Amino acid sequence: MTASHAPSPAYRGRRAMPGPGPGAPTVVPRRLTAAQRAVARRVAYVMASFALAFVGWYLISHYVAGPFLIPPPLAVLKAFGPMSESGQLYSDIGMSLSRVAVGYTAGVSVGLLVGLLMGRIKSLHDLLDPMVQITRFLSPTAMIPIVVIWFGIGETAKYALVFWGTVSLVLINTIAGVLRTPQIRQNAALCLGASEAQIFRLIVLPSAVPFIVIGMRLALASAFVSIIPAELLAADSGLGYLLQQSSLLLQTDRIFVALVTICLVGFLTDQVFHWTTTILLRRYLAVPS
Amino acid sequence: MSLATLTPAKPPLDRAVRPAREEVYTIGNLLKVFGEDKPYVALKNVDLTIESGEFVCLLGASGCGKSTLLNLLAGFDKPSGGQLLYRGKPIAGPGKERVMFFQDANAALLPWQTVQQNVEFGLKLQGLPAGERRARAEECLTLVNLAEHRHKVPSEISGGMRQRLQIARALAVQPDVFLMDEPFAALDAITRRRMHEALLEVWEREKRTIVFVTHDIMEALTLADRIAVMSVGPGSRIAHVVEVDRPRPRVPGDPELGRIYAQLERLLHGPAGEEAGR
Ligand SMILES: Nc1ncnc2c1ncn2[C@@H]1O[C@H](COP(=O)(O)OP(=O)(O)O)[C@@H](O)[C@H]1O
Numbered sequence: 161m162t163a164s165h166a167p168s169p170a171y172r173g174r175r176a177m178p179g180p181g182p183g184a185p186t187v188v189p190r191r192l193t194a195a196q197r198a199v200a201r202r203v204a205y206v207m208a209s210f211a212l213a214f215v216g217w218y219l220i221s222h223y224v225a226g227p228f229l230i231p232p233p234l235a236v237l238k239a240f241g242p243m244s245e246s247g248q249l250y251s252d253i254g255m256s257l258s259r260v261a262v263g264y265t266a267g268v269s270v271g272l273l274v275g276l277l278m279g280r281i282k283s284l285h286d287l288l289d290p291m292v293q294i295t296r297f298l299s300p301t302a303m304i305p306i307v308v309i310w311f312g313i314g315e316t317a318k319y320a321l322v323f324w325g326t327v328s329l330v331l332i333n334t335i336a337g338v339l340r341t342p343q344i345r346q347n348a349a350l351c352l353g354a355s356e357a358q359i360f361r362l363i364v365l366p367s368a369v370p371f372i373v374i375g376m377r378l379a380l381a382s383a384f385v386s387i388i389p390a391e392l393l394a395a396d397s398g399l400g401y402l403l404q405q406s407s408l409l410l411q412t413d414r415i416f417v418a419l420v421t422i423c424l425v426g427f428l429t430d431q432v433f434h435w436t437t438t439i440l441l442r443r444y445l446a447v448p449s
Numbered sequence: 450m451s452l453a454t455l456t457p458a459k460p461p462l463d464r465a466v467r468p469a470r471e472e473v474y475t476i477g478n479l480l481k482v483f484g485e486d487k488p489y490v491a492l493k494n495v496d497l498t499i500e501s502g503e504f505v506c507l508l509g510a511s512g513c514g515k516s517t518l519l520n521l522l523a524g525f526d527k528p529s530g531g532q533l534l535y536r537g538k539p540i541a542g543p544g545k546e547r548v549m550f551f552q553d554a555n556a557a558l559l560p561w562q563t564v565q566q567n568v569e570f571g572l573k574l575q576g577l578p579a580g581e582r583r584a585r586a587e588e589c590l591t592l593v594n595l596a597e598h599r600h601k602v603p604s605e606i607s608g609g610m611r612q613r614l615q616i617a618r619a620l621a622v623q624p625d626v627f628l629m630d631e632p633f634a635a636l637d638a639i640t641r642r643r644m645h646e647a648l649l650e651v652w653e654r655e656k657r658t659i660v661f662v663t664h665d666i667m668e669a670l671t672l673a674d675r676i677a678v679m680s681v682g683p684g685s686r687i688a689h690v691v692e693v694d695r696p697r698p699r700v701p702g703d704p705e706l707g708r709i710y711a712q713l714e715r716l717l718h719g720p721a722g723e724e725a726g727r
């Protein structure tokens with residue numbers, strides 16, 4: 161008889177444990193799958209992070225800066241009440257979002273189109289790339305003074321600034337995606353009889369999707385980063401304008417409402433983008449290329 | 450005299466049923482030079498004729514120019530000089546009668562399409578109607594034993610299956626020639642062996658011409674009718690062509706194969722091989 165046939169000490173030990181008497185309901189602890197545990201862990205950490213932020217915020221407000229410079233969380237919540245009730249906050253959110261939407265759509269369209277062309281046509285790439293590389297260093301904020309002279313302080317100026325903040329990110333990532341399409345994949349398609357146009361549409365475009373999505377996601381964040389200074393300096397509505405007005409009136413609690421709102425709106429928009437693309441483009445994103 | 454003539458029975462089946470042979474590739478005095486400022490002569494004085502239905506292996510050390518030659522045969526690249534004819538005509542570019550088969554299946558396949566869609570891809574390019582596409586794809590997938598996996602995507606099947614998928618995809622467009630560049634080099638020994646069997650089975654049924662690049666003598670001996678041994682570069686050429694007139698499946702105990710193995714070993718690694726390279 162081999163050792164493996166003998167009950168293991170652990171097994172014997174479990175048997176020997178005083179268990180529930182006969183007839184008592186046996187409670188089998190439900191075991192979470194590895195994926196469920198990972199999600200639970202992540203949620204726990206996110207909550208812990210926010211809790212830590214609030215505690216830190218409160219402590220600094222209370223002991224270091226004082227409630228005027230940094231209003232504590234509860235004061236900010238109090239300021240939020242009337243702003244929400246009057247609807248002013250939501251109309252500001254709406255204004256900022258609509259500017260982001262128009263500027264972002266324009267930036268993505270142009271960046272995508274020009275990026276695809278530049279990725280595919282070498283001479284066009286070599287001609288335009290130096291311009292892209294050099295103008296990349298002009299942030300949307302740096303462009304405000306001249307854009308205001310060009311377009312005034314109307315909506316067009318805001319669209320233009322968001323456009324400026326998004327187009328190069330989409331452009332650069334789209335070019336990278338096109339150039340990184342495996343040559344082997346294109347050659348394989350050539351062998352199977354694909355034309356140049358078919359290679360572009362059926363091979364290059366799908367292969368570039370992961371890069372394009374990354375560029376669009378970075379650009380979305382940049383759109384939010386771009387719109388606030390534009391509204392700070394030249395607007396009569398929007399979250400940036402709210403910040404500016406509250407600052408003039410020294411309403412730090414309202415400033416904090418606006419800041420928290422920008423965080424939340426940006427975060428939620430990013431999450432919507434992330435999950436939409438993840439679901440719709442799953443096939444193209446889960447690609448080891 | 451080769452041992453095949455001593456084995457009393459019929460000649461190997463694949464030879465008996467093969468129709469009259471035609472020249473598929475005619476390569477004469479071929480030259481390939483890379484670069485302009487510091488030119489590198491990759492191939493020089495390459496001579497080889499490949500006939501229809503033949504299984505030819507290009508054997509040579511790493512960097513000797515095997516891929517370079519195969520790319521010329523596919524039409525991905527142009528020769529710098531000499532003669533390169535496909536069925537009597539110069540090669541203008543890649544075409545679906547000469548399908549290349551790559552070692553890196555992840556890069557070669559379409560990862561966002563299912564196994565079935567990958568096989569149908571070439572047929573779709575030709576504008577074949579959906580029903581016909583499906584039927585042809587089914588047939589090719591069955592031939593390489595992948596029919597039951599047709600709804601998976603390439604990342605969900607094994608490396609060996611991905612290579613069989615490449616075979617099926619190539620078969621679907623009914624090419625004249627298979628060009629294979631060390632297709633199984635990245636697979637483990639057991640899977641590679643299975644791939645050899647699968648490929649030979651397909652080849653014996655379909656009677657395609659196959660040009661198969663390898664640096665592995667055993668692989669060449671398992672597969673080829675003829676083995677073209679390339680000398681080391683620069684200025685690599687086909688130093689020897691060795692006939693392997695042995696029935697398949699080739700078994701390791703075959704003394705004639707042993708003799709050819711020793712000969713190839715000498716050609717590749719021995720001082721005579723170096724000499725032959727110049
Ligand atoms: N596009 C290229 N430009 C310059 N040199 C090249 C190019 N392609 C291959 N070579 C050179 O030609 C030689 C043969 O390469 P290759 O055909 O890839 O060898 P193999 O496939 O036998 O390993 C190598 O020395 C390689 O560096």
Ligand SMILES: [Mg+2]
Nearest residue numbers: 515516517630
């Ligand atoms: Mg090679």
